[in-house]
Amino acid sequence: MEEVWGSIVEAARGLEGSPLGAFMRRSPMAYPAANLVHLAGLVMLLGGIGALDLRVLGLGRAVPLSALSRYLTPFGLIGIAFSLISGGFMFAADAGALINSRMFQAKMAILVVGLLNAVAFRGLFGDPGGEPSFGARAMAGVSLLSWIAVAALGRLLGYL
Numbered sequence: 001m002e003e004v005w006g007s008i009v010e011a012a013r014g015l016e017g018s019p020l021g022a023f024m025r026r027s028p029m030a031y032p033a034a035n036l037v038h039l040a041g042l043v044m045l046l047g048g049i050g051a052l053d054l055r056v057l058g059l060g061r062a063v064p065l066s067a068l069s070r071y072l073t074p075f076g077l078i079g080i081a082f083s084l085i086s087g088g089f090m091f092a093a094d095a096g097a098l099i100n101s102r103m104f105q106a107k108m109a110i111l112v113v114g115l116l117n118a119v120a121f122r123g124l125f126g127d128p129g130g131e132p133s134f135g136a137r138a139m140a141g142v143s144l145l146s147w148i149a150v151a152a153l154g155r156l157l158g159y160l
C-alpha cells in the first residue's frame, strides 16, 4: 500500500516538474483560464445533474422526469468533462503539495463516490421515468451531497 502511495506522490511530483506544470505556473493566462473552465464545469454539473437529483428527490413533480433527464443529462456530462480536464491542468501547477493535502485527498475520494454513484444510477435506472423508487431517491441524495462536497472542498483548497 505504501509503495502504491509512494508512486502516486512520485507521479504528482513528475507532473509538477513536467512542461505542462511549468506552463501552468508561467503563463499568465493558463491558470485563470483553466479556473474559469473549472467553474463553468461546476455550474453545468450542478445545473444539470443537481437539478435532476432534486426532481428525483420529489421536487417539481409537475415536470415529466424522463424528458427532464434526457434534457439535463448532457449538460451534466459536459460539466463533469470540463471539471475533470481543467482540474487536471490546475493540479499540474502545484501537484506535489496538493497530493499531500488531506483536503485534496478528501475531494478526490468524494469525486470517485460521485462518479461511481452516477454510473450505478444510470446502470440501474437509465433515464428514470415514473415516480422514482426509494433506492433511486437515496442515490439522488448521495449524488447531490457528493457534488456539493466536491465543490466546497475545491473552494476551500484555495485557503490551504
Ligand code: HEM
Residues within 6 Å of the ligand: 035, 038, 039, 041, 042, 045, 080, 083, 084, 086, 087, 088, 090, 091, 098, 111, 147, 150, 151, 152, 153, 154, 155, 156, 157, 158, 159
Ligand atoms: C466534478 C468535479 C469537480 C468539481 C465540481 C470541482 C470543483 C472545484 C471548485 C468549485 C473549485 C474552486 C474554484 C475557485 O475557487 O475558483 C475547485 C478548485 C480546484 N480544483 Fe476542482 N473540482 C472538480 C474536479 C477536480 C479534479 C479532478 C481536480 C484535479 C485532478 C481538481 C483540482 C482543483 C484544483 C487544483 C483547484 C484549485 C485549488 C486552489 O485554489 O488552489 N478539481 N474545484
